Amino acid sequence: MNFQNQINFLKNLQKNNNKEWMDANRKWYKEVRDDFIAWLNEMNAKLAEIDDEYYDTPGKKGINRINNNLMFHPNKPVYKDHFGAGLDKRPGTGDFYVEIGIERSMLAGGLWRPDPKRLRSIRDAIDYDGEKLQKILNKKSFKKTFGGLYEDVKLTNAPKGFSNDHPHISLLRNKTFAVATEFSTEETSKNNFDEKLIAVYKEMLPFRRYLNKAVTV
Template structure:
């Protein structure tokens, strides 16, 4: 994967964030996108080798569109400043997300503001065995990598059906169950970048397994 070509393209795109420029550079965009898909295919194979429960996710299925959704975000530019993709992307569960951008790069995973049914399932799992999730979140290497759950909207009181003195009320009040790690763009040019991707995937895996089991059982 020629990440330099990818970053150079993104920088030019942000200076010319309009359909006319993209149309004139469509062939170049497709070549870079295809290169990224091929890299995702390689990571798909490598991650499947270390995770028996991995859900096969070819690059074409994992990659996100580069267009922003202007229906919901009308004030955003037409095109994103990054390429993003999800791997281990089993339907209706939390995938392993990787983002390559000019301002930042990021690993992320879990469930961002899940629908009421899945949110209820996660809370029931915490009620049944919150100790396991707490152990995952408090692991030193997990803390060093992600720093804990992604900070997002929380309930001010206990959710319906749970008491405020629940031992895991600090987890039950969350509406988002996700983690993320940002890293400098320069890291993608390092010889050991793919190994770092694998290491972060492995560190995140118990957390994602906990959530995905909760929403699929």
């Protein structure tokens, strides 16, 4: 898919980030949203072919709202500067996140600041067999693709129930367990972007499966 029409819409939206402009350009918005949903449906089918545990997520179910949540973030603009969606979106687990934006686009996955119960489940899994997760993170191709865990808030000391000399203390201190890789706007408009997305999905899959097993078993 060529995302140029989508990018053009987002650029204009950011210059006129208000409900009046959106209402006047509702037809254009519906056009680019429908195109994005159609592309998500294609990727949903392709990913299901390569992953026998894939959770069917049609585009309409995976796509996120373009409105920012002003109740919790009153200082943000009315509308986002990107289109986002989650694929392989099994309830209660970490999905495969796709974001197409003006300046950059991103493919990500895992769990962003999970609730205390799921965070404890992840830490219990790391306590049990954290070497498996560390092996995934240390894989050369994984590090090349993602660098490492997404940098976010970390505890200064060991979480409750764990010691500071735990062999996987550097993992246990994390509050977010996610990875991401970014693409330029030009890259998303090339014909091979779908193939790149599939390659990233495959590389991320063992990481996501480890986390999702931790929060569901």
